Amino acid sequence: MSASPPESLGPALLGRLPPEIRKPAYDRAALEPGIAHIGVGAFHRCHQAEYTDDLLASHFDRWGLVGINIRPPLLAGTLGRQSGLYTRLIRQNDEVEARVIGSIVRIVDSQDSAAPALDVLASPDIEMVTMTVTEKGYCHIPSSGALDLDHPDIAHDLANPETPRSVPGILARALELRMASHGRPVTMLSCDNIPANGIILGNVVRAFAERRGRKLADWIEANVAFPSAMVDRIAPATTAADIDTVEKGFGYHDSAAVVSERFRQWVIENRFAGRVPRWDRVGASFVDDVTPFEHLKMRVLNGAQTTLSYLGVLGGFEHTSDAIADPLLAGFVRRMLTEETLPTLMPVPGMAPAAYIEQSLSRLTNTAIRHRNHQIATDGSQKIVQRLLNPIRDRLAKGESIALLSVPVAGWMAYLIKASARFGRAWQVSDPFAERVAAIADRVGLNSKALADAILAIEAIFDPSLAANATFRAHVVAGLDGLLSNDPMGFVRQVCAEPTDARLKQPARSA
Numbered sequence: 001m002s003a004s005p006p007e008s009l010g011p012a013l014l015g016r017l018p019p020e021i022r023k024p025a026y027d028r029a030a031l032e033p034g035i036a037h038i039g040v041g042a043f044h045r046c047h048q049a050e051y052t053d054d055l056l057a058s059h060f061d062r063w064g065l066v067g068i069n070i071r072p073p074l075l076a077g078t079l080g081r082q083s084g085l086y087t088r089l090i091r092q093n094d095e096v097e098a099r100v101i102g103s104i105v106r107i108v109d110s111q112d113s114a115a116p117a118l119d120v121l122a123s124p125d126i127e128m129v130t131m132t133v134t135e136k137g138y139c140h141i142p143s144s145g146a147l148d149l150d151h152p153d154i155a156h157d158l159a160n161p162e163t164p165r166s167v168p169g170i171l172a173r174a175l176e177l178r179m180a181s182h183g184r185p186v187t188m189l190s191c192d193n194i195p196a197n198g199i200i201l202g203n204v205v206r207a208f209a210e211r212r213g214r215k216l217a218d219w220i221e222a223n224v225a226f227p228s229a230m231v232d233r234i235a236p237a238t239t240a241a242d243i244d245t246v247e248k249g250f251g252y253h254d255s256a257a258v259v260s261e262r263f264r265q266w267v268i269e270n271r272f273a274g275r276v277p278r279w280d281r282v283g284a285s286f287v288d289d290v291t292p293f294e295h296l297k298m299r300v301l302n303g304a305q306t307t308l309s310y311l312g313v314l315g316g317f318e319h320t321s322d323a324i325a326d327p328l329l330a331g332f333v334r335r336m337l338t339e340e341t342l343p344t345l346m347p348v349p350g351m352a353p354a355a356y357i358e359q360s361l362s363r364l365t366n367t368a369i370r371h372r373n374h375q376i377a378t379d380g381s382q383k384i385v386q387r388l389l390n391p392i393r394d395r396l397a398k399g400e401s402i403a404l405l406s407v408p409v410a411g412w413m414a415y416l417i418k419a420s421a422r423f424g425r426a427w428q429v430s431d432p433f434a435e436r437v438a439a440i441a442d443r444v445g446l447n448s449k450a451l452a453d454a455i456l457a458i459e460a461i462f463d464p465s466l467a468a469n470a471t472f473r474a475h476v477v478a479g480l481d482g483l484l485s486n487d488p489m490g491f492v493r494q495v496c497a498e499p500t501d502a503r504l505k506q507p508a509r510s511a
Contacts, residue, residue: 006247009082009100009254017100018250021087024102025057031064031105035277036120038131038167040067040075045101046088046235046260048130048191052103054282063277064105066126068117070170071133075107078256086256087246091368098250114164114173121174124182127275129171130189135382136432137167138194138204141460142385145200147207148460158211168204175209175224176216185223185273191231193302195294195386198228198269227269230293232301234363235260236371261369267293292346296353299341301360303387303408304333308364309376310411313427314418314488320371324364332492334361336404344394374427380412381433381461393466402475407495410479413455417441417484433458448480
């Protein structure tokens with residue numbers, strides 16, 4: 001006779017969980033919704049929802065979370081079935097620590113229609129709206145931050161404002177409903193990994209609203225705040241092995257379990273409309289200017305992750321921890337950050353940049369965090385501007401070398417190029433510009449200069465002034481020449497060994 005399946009996580013199981021599992025230290029039945037969050041993925045559950053759980057435990061108030069997904073996956077069969085409860089595992093090499101988070105009081109699937117999401121977002125109970133919808137969710141032009149009026153979802157929403165599909169369209173409609181019904185102010189807080197994310201969110205929502213009429217735009221100006229925030233915690237996609245860890249290690253089933261590292265950080269601009277959850281009482285920081293923290297994290301930690309993801313895939317490594325365990329790639333990324341990225345950073349109070357570089361690289365060596373390089377490489381066109389192109393622009397303005405920073409830019413290009421039909425579909429990719437780059441690769445073939453010319457002409461990613469810079473173009477061509485060769489790691493080794501501009505003397509290979 002086979003053993004019965006383990007009991008699933010839910011309110012009835014809370015009192016019988018093993019003593020080593022930390023549980024919600026407050027009465028969940030007394031929780032009332034106050035926060036709506038769009039995009040209930042692994043990162044939100046490891047970050048904002050955990051901070052909120054901490055806040056409820058120490059300063060109980062009506063800050064229950066309503067989790068909303070407007071894109072797959074559906075929540076009903078996971079978090080919904082478990083009444084919003086889930087396990088957060090911290091994994092640090094051989095150590096595993098489990099905690100059940102209880103701050104999510106309701107889940108809403110709004111993939112087929114915006115109506116369920118709008119009902120929540122327009123409610124007078126909701127005073128804070130947070131979101132993790134990834135860079136492409138803002139429907140903005142990465143090179144400028146402006147609303148992309150040519151985006152098909154934006155075009156649809158402007159024509160059908162009462163049935164929106166996009167994040168800007170849904171938020172603008174929710175604010176219109178709030179204005180017409182109760183008029184209560186609300187803070188909309190982006191928790192996505194984008195510099196000046198509050199400015200970008202405010203820009204796209206206001207730009208959309210202005211096309212709905214001056215009245216809505218004026219109301220938003222007076223009643224809605226869009227603070228910027230810097231968020232940090234490594235939280236890879238949950239795997240079957242993680243679900244199995246909960247079952248075998250703690251004796252119950254959790255289909256919504258998530259995994260993260262121990263480190264976490266949240267820096268929020270002190271600019272709100274109405275009441276705000278006091279996350280600053282449980283480890284977050286409320287500051288006047290988030291920008292220095294953003295620069296540091298984006299350019300160092302995220303720059304390292306992006307670099308290791310593309311060079312890691314090209315070098316045959318599956319995970320970040322595998323890539324950084326390689327002495328060549330570890331040495332390259334450390335030199336890139338120290339020699340070229342660090343001089344572009346703004347001063348951060350109480351933080352030494354060199355020490356932050358070492359801390360960031362140490363975090364990436366955690367073998368228990370199985371962060372796939374292909375996952376990190378997703379949507380690179382939306383990420384490389386802030387992580388690589390902006391520091392490159394800063395370096396060029398001062399006449400300084402970009403020999404190292406240019407390599408992962410060429411790595412992003414090579415990653416998409418090798419996914420094209422002409423280059424054998426080496427792997428599947430997910431990027432808004434994947435089809436465009438594939439079409440370029442299919443047309444051009446193995447001609448590094450022609451490939452670089454065509455890809456650098458994509459103005460949504462590459463500012464024309466940067467794309468026209470002869471030094472930048474030469475480095476990208478040389479990078480493509482090396483990374484598309486039969487020995488991409490040999491090219492990285494050559495870059496590390498040669499004087500700054502020596503590799504530019506090598507002629508680009510033509511088809």
